[in-house]
Amino acid sequence: xxxxxxxxxxxxxxxxxxxxxxHYNIRSVVVEKFNDVAMGTTKANSAIVHAGFDAVPGTLxxxxxxxxxxxxxxxxxxxHVPFKNTGSVVVAFSDEQMNTVQALYDRGxxxxxKDMEIIDEAKLREIEPHISNEAKGALYARTAGIVCPYxxxxxxxxxxxxxxxxxxxxxxxxxIDFDEVKKIFTVSDGREEVKAKYVINAAGxxxxxVANMIGDDSVNITYRKGEYMLMDKTMNYLANxxxxxxxxxxxKGVLVTNTVDGNLLVGPSSLDIAYNTEDLSTNSEVLDSxxxxxxxxxxxxxxxxxxxxxxGIRAHDNSNDxxxxxxxxxxxxxxxxxxxxxxxxxxxxxxVYVKDMLLGIMGGAELKENYEPSRKAxxxxxxxxxxERKALIEKDSRYGRIICRCETVxxxxxxxxxxxPIPARDVDAVKRRTRAGMGRCQGGFCGSKVVxxxxxxxxxxxxxxxxxxxxxxLLVGKTK
Numbered sequence: 001x002x003x004x005x006x007x008x009x010x011x012x013x014x015x016x017x018x019x020x021x022x023h024y025n026i027r028s029v030v031v032e033k034f035n036d037v038a039m040g041t042t043k044a045n046s047a048i049v050h051a052g053f054d055a056v057p058g059t060l061x062x063x064x065x066x067x068x069x070x071x072x073x074x075x076x077x078x079x080h081v082p083f084k085n086t087g088s089v090v091v092a093f094s095d096e097q098m099n100t101v102q103a104l105y106d107r108g109x110x111x112x113x114k115d116m117e118i119i120d121e122a123k124l125r126e127i128e129p130h131i132s133n134e135a136k137g138a139l140y141a142r143t144a145g146i147v148c149p150y151x152x153x154x155x156x157x158x159x160x161x162x163x164x165x166x167x168x169x170x171x172x173x174x175x176i177d178f179d180e181v182k183k184i185f186t187v188s189d190g191r192e193e194v195k196a197k198y199v200i201n202a203a204g205x206x207x208x209x210v211a212n213m214i215g216d217d218s219v220n221i222t223y224r225k226g227e228y229m230l231m232d233k234t235m236n237y238l239a240n241x242x243x244x245x246x247x248x249x250x251x252k253g254v255l256v257t258n259t260v261d262g263n264l265l266v267g268p269s270s271l272d273i274a275y276n277t278e279d280l281s282t283n284s285e286v287l288d289s290x291x292x293x294x295x296x297x298x299x300x301x302x303x304x305x306x307x308x309x310x311x312g313i314r315a316h317d318n319s320n321d322x323x324x325x326x327x328x329x330x331x332x333x334x335x336x337x338x339x340x341x342x343x344x345x346x347x348x349x350x351x352v353y354v355k356d357m358l359l360g361i362m363g364g365a366e367l368k369e370n371y372e373p374s375r376k377a378x379x380x381x382x383x384x385x386x387x388e389r390k391a392l393i394e395k396d397s398r399y400g401r402i403i404c405r406c407e408t409v410x411x412x413x414x415x416x417x418x419x420x421p422i423p424a425r426d427v428d429a430v431k432r433r434t435r436a437g438m439g440r441c442q443g444g445f446c447g448s449k450v451v452x453x454x455x456x457x458x459x460x461x462x463x464x465x466x467x468x469x470x471x472x473x474l475l476v477g478k479t480k
Contacts, residue, residue, distance in 0.1 A: 003029045003166075005358065006187055006196035008173055008210055010037035012149055013339050014202035015156035016351030021358070022163035024365040029194055030157070031171040031187065033206070035469025036429040037422060038153035040204045042344075043432065044228070044280065044312025046268065047149050047259060048242055050342040051088060051141035053108025053116065060322040062111045065342040068349035069143055075348045079155035080377040081148060082260035088144035088242035089119075089128060091297055092136045100246045101139045108141070115142035130238045130300050144242055148260050149344050150432045156351075158421040159375045163368065167422060168194070170469065173203070176213040178330060185332070198358060200334045201327075205277055205315045207337035216329040219337045222316040223277045226268025227286050231305045232440055235264040243297050254293040256301070261435065266294045266301065268312070282309045307440050314340040322346070324353065326361065334358060378433070379416060382408035403453070404446040406439020414450060418457045425458075427451060428468040451475070 005021060007014050010032035018030050034040070049072050055061035076083035092098045101118060108116050117140045124131055124138045161167055176199065177186045187194045201219075203210045208221040242257040257265050269286045273279070287309055295301050317323055317338025327333040336354055343350070359365055381389065381399060392412075393400040399412035417424040417433035424430045427437065430450050437443030437450065451465045451474060463475040 001195070002184060003027045003194065003196040004362075005029075005198045005200060006031060006185065006194050007200045007202055008187070009033075009040075009202035009204055009207075010153070010157055010167065010169075011040050011042040011202065011204050012038065012153040012156070012344060012347045013204075013336055013350055014200070015153045015160065016347045017200055017202060017336065017354045018160040018165050019156040019163075020351040020355035022160040022165045022368075023355075023371050024359070024367055026365050027164075028160070029166040029168065029196070030160070031168045031173060031189070031194060033170075033172045033203075035170055035426055035466070036424070036432070037157045037167070037169075038150035038432060039468070041312055041314050042153045043150045044310050045149055045226075045314070045344060046228075046255060046257070046265065046341070047146055048088070048255070048257065048341075048345070049083070049145040049147050050345040051108065051116065051144040052111050052113045052342070052345070053104050053139065053141060054247060055111060055342065056320070057107060057110040059320075060324060061342060061346070064322065064346035064349040064353060066112050068342075068346035069145075071348035071352075072145070072147065072345070076147060076152065078374050079152070079159060080375065081151045081155050083145060083147045084260055085143070085145040086241050086258070087127075087140065087142045088244060089124060089138040089140050090244045090246060091124070091131065091138045092246060093132070093134050093296070094136060097246045098137055101137065104139050108139075113141065113143065116140065128240055128243060130298055131243070132297055132299055134296070146242065146257060146260050147344070152344075152347070154422065154433060155375055159372070161421045162372055162375060168192070169425075173210060173213070176210070178214065183332070198332045198334070198362070200336060200354065200358070202336045202339075204339070205313050207315060207335065211327065211335055211337065214327065214329050214333055216327045216333070216335070218328060219323060219335055220318045221338065222318065223273045224314050224316045224340065225271045225273050225279075225311055226314065227282045227290060227309065227311045228265060228267030229287060229290065229306045229309050230259075231264040231266065231301075232307050233262045233264075235301070235305045236262050238264060238298050238300055245293070245297060254290055254297075256294050256298050261438070263307075264305075266290060272316075273313070277313060280311045280313070282311050308442055316340050322350075324350065325357070331361065375421075379410075379413050381410045381413060403449045404434075404436035404439060406441055406446075407435040409434045409436040409446070411453065414453050415457065418454060425454070426466045426469050426472075427454070427474065430454065447474075
């Protein structure tokens with residue numbers, strides 16, 4: 001079989017592109033290195049939908065950020081993904097930083113950002129009562145918000161699959177050949193070959209390596225690591241918006257924000273690394289530095305309320321802009337690279353932009369008559385009323401068995417995840433879809449139950465179940 005398009009990478013960018021292509025009579029396949037979608041930068045970032053005032057005017061970052069943020073509410077509604085329009089503040093702690101705030105406002109105006117305002121200390125304190133007494137004022141951007149990045153990627157990928165897109169997980173691309181006569185790419189992971197007329201490189205931090213496989217050395221990725229701390233939901237009263245500090249050359253700085261699920265998120269650090277691009281360990285000294293920066297904004301933060309820490313690696317290109325376009329080495333190969341912040345905000349617009357670009361190169365394609373624009377809304381038992389819960393349990397008693405007590409996740413929800421259009425094959429995949437294991441105990445009580453359910457439903461042995469695929473086995477054998 002020869003596909004029309006092969007998308008390399010199933011993060012939020014690759015998944016959004018695949019979803020947009022699935023509107024058309026285009027035979028597409030997505031290949032993903034890991035055991036699930038959303039396993040790279042998508043699963044570990046700030047989850048912010050930026051207003052769009054930070055990017056340099058005239059760049060793709062600026063254009064696609066503003067367009068993507070405008071599309072985000074409707075996309076999330078259609079795909080049943082949590083989104084909250086919280087707004088954001090960039091806090092200044094000196095007169096000099098107020099000048100930076102003014103410059104950001106002016107830049108936002110050039111980028112077409114709506115509903116911005118420079119506010120004084122009194123107005124800032126009305127919006128954020130727990131802000132530091134050192135704050136002088138802020139840039140208030142009402143269009144900013146928060147979203148769940150991995151749920152957005154999962155939902156987009158599931159919608160693509162429902163509309164006929166194929167997906168191949170655990171497919172680590174190691175070689176790409178091109179037949180000059182047939183005009184066909186052959187993508188290989190060393191075990192299986194995928195043939196396609198066009199290739200879209202959405203491989204995240206690996207996009208430079210993938211581009212090199214066709215002789216394209218134009219993608220120069222710097223691996224930029226960020227570490228975060230996630231706090232208990234009892235702390236979410238400390239922030240009403242996304243609280244930024246004035247940005248630096250290394251990024252938007254340490255922020256304090258709620259998540260869509262009600263936790264408080266603090267971070268990230270920003271450190272360029274030149275080694276082990278899959279090292280997601282955290283460092284106590286780095287986290288201490290992150291916390292020290294965060295309490296400049298919100299002094300009431302308390303380390304005792306941290307329930308977990310995590311790290312992510314983002315792909316920074318030396319051009320300081322997104323790289324989106326046909327490769328100079330082969331016009332049928334489209335690079336979608338260097339998608340760092342505000343990549344999540346821009347994701348819906350990037351999907352449309354790449355789809356339109358590819359259709360232009362292909363000479364067009366017909367829309368599907370039976371395209372399904374949505375997906376079935378997942379059950380979220382903890383958000384239902386008592387009457388809705390009772391009715392659900394009467395239909396299926398499995399929704400009456402609580403597996404994760406911290407997040408009130410039921411057996412029925414976990415089984416839905418295991419049997420979803422892109423099945424959850426490991427414990428972390430279940431966690432991303434249902435939040436089982438994301439509470440205060442971090443899976444200490446429900447983890448073994450989740451392992452049992454995955455094994456039971458798939459007919460696997462308990463010691464075959466992994467945390468996140470590969471060699472991450474949770475059990476090594478029986479003790480008795």
